[in-house]
Amino acid sequence: MYGVNKVLGIDGGYKGFYARNTIDLTPKVVNDIHKRGGTILGTSRGGHDTSKIVDSIQDRGINQVYIIGGDGTQKGAAVIYEEIRRRGLKVSVAGIPKTIDNDIPVIDRSFGFDTAVEEAQRAINAAHVEAESIENGIGVVKLMGRYSGFIAMYATLASRDVDCCLIPESPFYLEGRGGLFEYIEKRLKENGHMVIVIAEGAGQDLLSESLQSMNQQDASGNKLLKDVGLWISQRIKNHFGRQQKISINLKYIDPTYMIRAIPSNAADNVYCTLLAQSAVHGAMAGYTGFICGPVNGRHSYIPFNHITEKQNKVVITDRMWARLLSSTNQPSFLNPKDVIEVQEGEEPPTQLLEGENCKDSKFATKDIPSMT
């Protein structure tokens, strides 16, 4: 459509910009990549050197850069865009939101999230089957979600077999009145089995109290988390072992990488096509410094600064979390004081950025339209 005859793939994330090899992305090469999991381009953490990346863009004569990834990647894209602007280069930078965690703000959802929620059902089903098959069975499933519990929340709501969903945004406690152990005992007495879903970033404050803090980071600067799934399983076993009132049978399932590694589902494939077309139309129209994605159902271009300021998180005073609580019947683990604190700490949700635009005044001439 636009007569482009060369599309280069950068190998292995940001550090691939200063490696010699690139991958020619011809129609033949990309023909069936939507049927595979992972990435043919490779991925990495860390290795972001803005100046070297922009040197490489300049040296290779690249005039449009499409940057695919989660919130960290988009922060990296934003600084590349700033540097390109500073140097006065005629290069468009477009971000494409891809992360199963759904932690990119403003847009309705990120590519990969829907697939992850769907695949998580298999693990939850397995946990439910195992728990139901044995006396006082407890199935524990750990799902991804470093800072945001969207996968756990939506997988729980979709499944309806989950009795308790624990996410990073909702602090919880184990012992005493209103605590997790009390709830487990109640559910086992009522139902004879239960399923717990826990996001990897949940309860990290409790782990730090009982395990020695590591305070290590990955190459991108993300805090390395301790395995909350193993930890909580052991704590539940210890508690009921000590108490000797109920003899529990706990099965722990960690499907996290199996979920991330599968090919995207049909809904995500269609979504990905829309993202790709929207990003290319945007860059070809002369826009730059934007991420594309649906906002309230309409495909839009959002300036980087609107999505790098914060992370998308589950709002536990919002309706969706209330729906989850009413679906699982789990305790909220909150007292009224906590609710007030959460509300005060929250910013109102970002709405459609009507009237704003992310065009680079030097290189683009049009306001950003909404695309359907």
Ligand SMILES: Nc1ncnc2c1ncn2[C@@H]1O[C@H](COP(=O)(O)OP(=O)(O)O)[C@@H](O)[C@H]1O
């Ligand atoms: N604030 C930042 N500035 C520049 N680069 C960043 C920033 N945060 C993350 N990156 C880079 O973005 C890439 C991906 O970040 P990471 O947090 O690992 O994953 P994700 O994009 O899924 O959040 C890494 O190469 C990392 O170095």
Ligand SMILES: O=P(O)(O)OC[C@H]1O[C@](O)(COP(=O)(O)O)[C@@H](O)[C@@H]1O
């Ligand atoms: O062990 P790895 O490869 O660093 O990945 C684990 C991380 O991946 C995440 O799902 C984020 O995924 P992406 O960065 O691929 O979007 C986090 O929730 C999780 O902590």
